[in-house]
Amino acid sequence: MSKKTVIPIGPYHPLQEEPELFKLYCEGEIVRDIEWETGYNHRGIEKINESKTFDQVFFVVERICGICSTSHPFAYANAMEEVGRVEVPDRAKFIRTIIGELERIHSHLLWLGLAGHFLGYNTVFMWAWKYREMILDIFEKTTGNRNNYAMFRIGGVRRDIPNIHISDVKKMLDAIKPKLNLLLGAVMDDPVIHARTKKVGILTKEDIIDYGAVGPTARASGIAIDVRHDDPYAAYPLVDWKVITSDGCDVYAKTEVRLLEMLESVSIIDQCLDKMSHTKEGSIYNPVKEIPAGFGFGRAEAPRGEVFHFVKTDGSNSPARHKVRAPSYVNIATFKKSCIGQTISDATIILAAVDPCYCCTERMAFAYDYYSGKQIMNGLDLIRISQQKTKELKMKM
Amino acid sequence: MSLGSYCFRKSLWVFHFGGASCNNCDIEILDCLTSRYDIERFGMQLVGTIRHADVLLVSGSINRKCRARLLKVYNQAPKPILVVAFGACGCTGGIFAEGNVFGGPVDTIIPVDAYIPGCPPKPEAILAGIVKLLNK
Amino acid sequence: MAAVNYEIFPDILKLNFDSDILGLMVLQRKRLVVQIRKEALLEIANYFLDELKYRFVIASGMNADHGYDIIYHFSDDSTGYMVNLMVNIDEKKPEIESMANMISAANWIEREIHEILGVNFINHPNLTNLISGENWEETEHPYARPSRDNKKSQRT
Ligand code: SF4
Numbered sequence: 001m002s003k004k005t006v007i008p009i010g011p012y013h014p015l016q017e018e019p020e021l022f023k024l025y026c027e028g029e030i031v032r033d034i035e036w037e038t039g040y041n042h043r044g045i046e047k048i049n050e051s052k053t054f055d056q057v058f059f060v061v062e063r064i065c066g067i068c069s070t071s072h073p074f075a076y077a078n079a080m081e082e083v084g085r086v087e088v089p090d091r092a093k094f095i096r097t098i099i100g101e102l103e104r105i106h107s108h109l110l111w112l113g114l115a116g117h118f119l120g121y122n123t124v125f126m127w128a129w130k131y132r133e134m135i136l137d138i139f140e141k142t143t144g145n146r147n148n149y150a151m152f153r154i155g156g157v158r159r160d161i162p163n164i165h166i167s168d169v170k171k172m173l174d175a176i177k178p179k180l181n182l183l184l185g186a187v188m189d190d191p192v193i194h195a196r197t198k199k200v201g202i203l204t205k206e207d208i209i210d211y212g213a214v215g216p217t218a219r220a221s222g223i224a225i226d227v228r229h230d231d232p233y234a235a236y237p238l239v240d241w242k243v244i245t246s247d248g249c250d251v252y253a254k255t256e257v258r259l260l261e262m263l264e265s266v267s268i269i270d271q272c273l274d275k276m277s278h279t280k281e282g283s284i285y286n287p288v289k290e291i292p293a294g295f296g297f298g299r300a301e302a303p304r305g306e307v308f309h310f311v312k313t314d315g316s317n318s319p320a321r322h323k324v325r326a327p328s329y330v331n332i333a334t335f336k337k338s339c340i341g342q343t344i345s346d347a348t349i350i351l352a353a354v355d356p357c358y359c360c361t362e363r364m365a366f367a368y369d370y371y372s373g374k375q376i377m378n379g380l381d382l383i384r385i386s387q388q389k390t391k392e393l394k395m396k397m
Numbered sequence: 398m399s400l401g402s403y404c405f406r407k408s409l410w411v412f413h414f415g416g417a418s419c420n421n422c423d424i425e426i427l428d429c430l431t432s433r434y435d436i437e438r439f440g441m442q443l444v445g446t447i448r449h450a451d452v453l454l455v456s457g458s459i460n461r462k463c464r465a466r467l468l469k470v471y472n473q474a475p476k477p478i479l480v481v482a483f484g485a486c487g488c489t490g491g492i493f494a495e496g497n498v499f500g501g502p503v504d505t506i507i508p509v510d511a512y513i514p515g516c517p518p519k520p521e522a523i524l525a526g527i528v529k530l531l532n533k
Numbered sequence: 534m535a536a537v538n539y540e541i542f543p544d545i546l547k548l549n550f551d552s553d554i555l556g557l558m559v560l561q562r563k564r565l566v567v568q569i570r571k572e573a574l575l576e577i578a579n580y581f582l583d584e585l586k587y588r589f590v591i592a593s594g595m596n597a598d599h600g601y602d603i604i605y606h607f608s609d610d611s612t613g614y615m616v617n618l619m620v621n622i623d624e625k626k627p628e629i630e631s632m633a634n635m636i637s638a639a640n641w642i643e644r645e646i647h648e649i650l651g652v653n654f655i656n657h658p659n660l661t662n663l664i665s666g667e668n669w670e671e672t673e674h675p676y677a678r679p680s681r682d683n684k685k686s687q688r689t
Contacts, residue, residue, distance in 0.1 A: 043460060044493070045496070048495055133433045146425075148516060148517070225588070294560070329591070497669070
């Protein structure tokens with residue numbers, strides 16, 4: 001047997017914002033095994049939550065992950081409302097949905113940018129992030145913050161979106177639509193992107209079921225799971241929308257699903273804004289006096305898939321146990337299936353395709369194993385190889 | 398002119414160390430690089446290794462596992478180096494300071510030259526922080 | 534899979550696994566908590582995964598009055614129904630059969646519960662550290678609180 005090469009990616013390297021360590025075991029060009037080491041991002045959030053009151057927990061779960069800073073509070077609110085049997089006013093439901101969908105667009109744009117970068121398309125990176133700023137502007141207008149919106153509370157939302165702002169938000173939203181279509185066209189028409197992403201990193205239906213993968217990762221393999229549809233919450237049953245799936249199973253399918261989902265989100269927000277203007281301004285939450293002892297199972301569809309929060313209460317004012325399952329937790333494990341047998345130059349984009357989020361996964365961040373591996377190439381080299389491949393393809397075409 | 402001020406007169410190259418962060422700080426740093434804020438026009442650039450860097454940007458709270466790594470990264474850095482603690486987490490540990498795996502705020506591990514508070518700091522705040530650092 | 538009638542679902546479950554079910558709790562909005570004997574876990578889990586095609590969501594481990602409770606969450610994605618299998622594990626001998634060989638999704642979470650509570654998963658393919666690393670010692674289990682019974686026995 002030929003000598004296996006170990007390639008560590010990370011833990012600290014400029015393009016993964018978060019620390020994580022993958023060890024790719026390679027034979028020549030081909031990846032034979034993958035291992036991953038975590039613990040760099042562990043913050044003990046579940047433990048911290050046990051010492052916070054129900055209301056304070058919102059601010060902690062918001063900071064589990066910066067990109068999903070609505071999805072976690074969303075799931076937590078769903079869980080708490082289940083325990084406390086709290087009804088949420090309609091207007092609050094619409095506001096929740098709007099913030100949740102805005103987050104989906106900004107997260108997918110962020111992903112698209114990074115994926116573009118990995119493939120060597122820095123223009124995509126700059127453009128996607130430029131248009132993402134427009135979403136952040138809407139966030140600033142509606143919630144007051146660019147990130148960490150602090151909008152949720154048990155029984156409703158903290159801040160209202162006044163009716164006079166609705167037309168402004170709509171205008172901003174309209175400005176984004178052509179940009180999204182432009183990105184969609186750019187990705188769908190590019191033969192090089194097709195060549196780089198089609199039939200790469202295949203995840204079959206069986207793999208998805210075995211690993212329990214969720215979100216766009218599962219939907220790109222033809223499995224239509226979407227919590228918004230399966231276990232409806234907030235205003236999703238009140239508006240018209242469809243679950244986007246694709247049968248491609250590869251990286252391209254995941255890209256396609258995300259791009260189309262963004263357009264779907266725009267339409268959801270549009271409808272919510274319309275319907276919201278007919279509800280009474282200011283009635284945005286129902287007061288909650290106390291939370292009885294019991295179990296709460298809250299779910300929400302984050303941009304990456306299903307977020308699951310389990311809360312056990314004991315009648316006091318803080319959770320007795322709070323369990324968080326972020327989508328990346330199950331999605332990242334699928335690397336074992338998708339990466340093996342692929343070339344190293346494709347590994348980066350396969351890893352990126354799942355849109356892994358390590359801070360979510362550990363909730364509670366890689367290693368300098370430079371000395372243990374035999375031959376070393378770092379993550380930067382890896383991205384360079386990936387970008388090189390695109391360049392060569394471009395020349396050939 | 399001292400060596401320090403001579404070194405930091407021109408383009409600053411930044412190495413970003415993400416501790417156990419919530420990711421928002423990291424994203425805002427990347428955001429600074431992209432078209433709207435574009436810190437590259439000031440010659441600032443994120444670099445892939447600490448050995449090329451003038452500035453070590455530390456974001457996120459530091460847990461026990463990161464702690465040794467941060468020290469190692471700092472020791473590998475060419476001196477003089479400017480250390481910036483970024484975000485509430487970098488400055489004090491922020492919301493995660495009470496966690497059971499918290500490894501201490503950045504300034505108890507390595508000397509810090511500047512703090513940029515905020516959760517996360519806005520890109521404007523990042524620019525302002527760097528300018529202050531340069532004029533120090 | 535034929536659509537399951539959730540009105541009578543708890544009764545069907547009781548019929549099928551009578552001796553293994555210790556308690557049933559129907560919560561609002563399509564949530565069911567089933568307390569089962571820990572020896573029957575694999576069999577019942579298999580029934581949900583293979584026959585009813587449920588998706589394994591996650592497991593949560595927590596302290597209980599006596600030992601630890603582990604709740605295995607399963608979800609039926611066509612209806613949004615969630616079934617939660619709850620097992621109690623004795624503190625003196627914290628062991629349970631691993632589900633990781635049946636479904637890969639259980640692999641990581643069992644490693645995690647092993648780290649935070651010190652529960653031993655029998656026949657787990659790779660029960661090594663996932664998150665603790667240098668964050669805490671292997672012998673330390675940060676989420677485990679000694680229960681009342683145990684505290685007493687420590688004092689005496
Ligand atoms: S300072 Fe705030 S935004 Fe930055 S990493 Fe910490 S919690 Fe996240």
